[in-house]
Amino acid sequence: SQKIEQNSEALNIQEGKTATLTCNYTNYSPAYLQWYRQDPGRGPVFLLLIRENEKEKRKERLKVTFDTTLKQSLFHITASQPADSATYLCARGRASGGSYIPTFGRGTSLIVHP
Amino acid sequence: DGGITQSPKYLFRKEGQNVTLSCEQNLNHDAMYWYRQDPGQGLRLIYYSQIVNDFQKGDIAEGYSVSREKKESFPLTVTSAQKNPTAFYLCASSIHLFGTGSSYEQYFGPGTRLTVT
Secondary structure, eight states: OOOEEOOOOOOOEEEEOOOOEEEEEEESSSSEEEEEEOOOTTTEEEEEETTTTEEEETTEEEEEEETTTTTTTEEEOOOOOOOEEEEEEEEEEEETTEEEEEEEEEEEEEEEEE | OOOEEESSSSEOOOOOOOOEEEEESSSSSSEOOOOOTTOOOOOEEEEEEEETTTOOOSSSTTEEEEEESSSTBEEEEEEETOOOOOEEEEEEEEEOOOOOOOOOOOEEEEEEEEEOO
């Protein structure tokens, strides 16, 4: 099956450090992966998309990598701030009954301490 | 302001009652989705729709029903057959459904927290 796995343990880091979150996938490599941020009690917000043929994508303090050998995507937040504290979700497309639907990981909670 | 609205934000029902959750979008998106989220869990897909008058079951459709009579609207009914209906429900939309060669970001609504006692 085509699954997405994210570390369920919360990541605690100090303000100013770089946070690195991991998304592992099973089965064949998806054509792309998406990353979302979710704050408590709210809907997720799209952050970044990286395609299979892109090794790295950046947006301001965010960086995403895609390693098809390791079947893994890493999500980095540099110079982290307490406002970055949230749950970060990884998503891939999954073939299902002739359609191609999104499937999400459980998300990893990031806590940035001042 | 473009976006997705869900109402109500909190909903309380007695066991055995059907309840309908509202989802409206003014983004002119073709695809719409319903997810369920339980504490500490990821998003699980209930139903999705690629176009008007068409919808497909997701991973956990049992006990739920949907309709897509208008492009902007995709209401979800939680029926009495759903064994554990208490959860946070999220509606989302994207320009099109995910494709093998393309990916479309999803826009999520604020969610409805349903409590059934």
